[in-house]
Amino acid sequence: MRDIAAMTAEAAGPLEMVNIRFPNVEGKPLAGCEAGNIVYVFTNGDMAICPYLVFAARTRVSQHPDTDFLVGNVWQHYDVAIRLDAYGKFSDRWDVGGNPTCGACSLSPSCGKGCPAAVVAAGKRIGAVDTEQCPVVPPQTRALLLVGVS
Template sequence: MREIHATTLPFADEGLDMVHIRFPNDDKPLSGCEAGTIIYVFTKGEVTVCPYLVFAARTKVSQHPDTDFIVGNVWKHDDIAARLDSYKFHERWKVGDNPTCGSCSLSDGCGKGCPAAVVAAGQRIGAVDTEQCPVVPKQTRVLPLVDVS
């Protein structure tokens, strides 16, 4: 990931808007969550405040149902705009609501990361985005051995 970041960075000088999402971070506060600022409509008509939250909620380890993040359906609800306006993701869910974020020296300038990553990791919204947080110790992922004989 660091090599990809370094390789693509010069393209920003060419007038391209480079956005490196969920790349390794050693010392900067995390970016904030954009849930609720853009909408996504699935082909079956469901409207969500963030498609990544819905995808994460549909994983086997999720503690959230996908309906936590779906505000309605364009085919079934005439009041989608009102539903979106009243959803207010960041009032409903407190990203970074945990002792680690609460006592962190970077907390005031930190966006607390991506709640979809937290949900996909089997945590409730509010837990630390451990994959990207520069403060928490990184967990070594041990992969199970697979017998291929």
């Protein structure tokens, strides 16, 4: 993944490359979540605080309904700005990294706790460790956390 990021950065030219779900520099804390900072409108008018969270919530293993991440529909609701304000900040609504592993980690104060959509897609509740990208969780522990053994 790091090789792909390096190759695409060289080829980007005047384009801005946005690498989603790419690992950070080895040993560095995870990036934060942008949910709620960029609003996404689906073609049917549904407005999401993050399309990846909606897609993840629609998987069979998700413990979250997609409505946790949808704030309204631009074709049906004329109060979309009020709905966005009412949803509030994602970090105020959800405790990303709210688990013992992140709580005990020395990187926690500078860590963005990774991608909540990856956590939801793995069948966990928001707050669980983003085991795919966490630089602290050992590979053998990642497999156990993914299947729900701790």
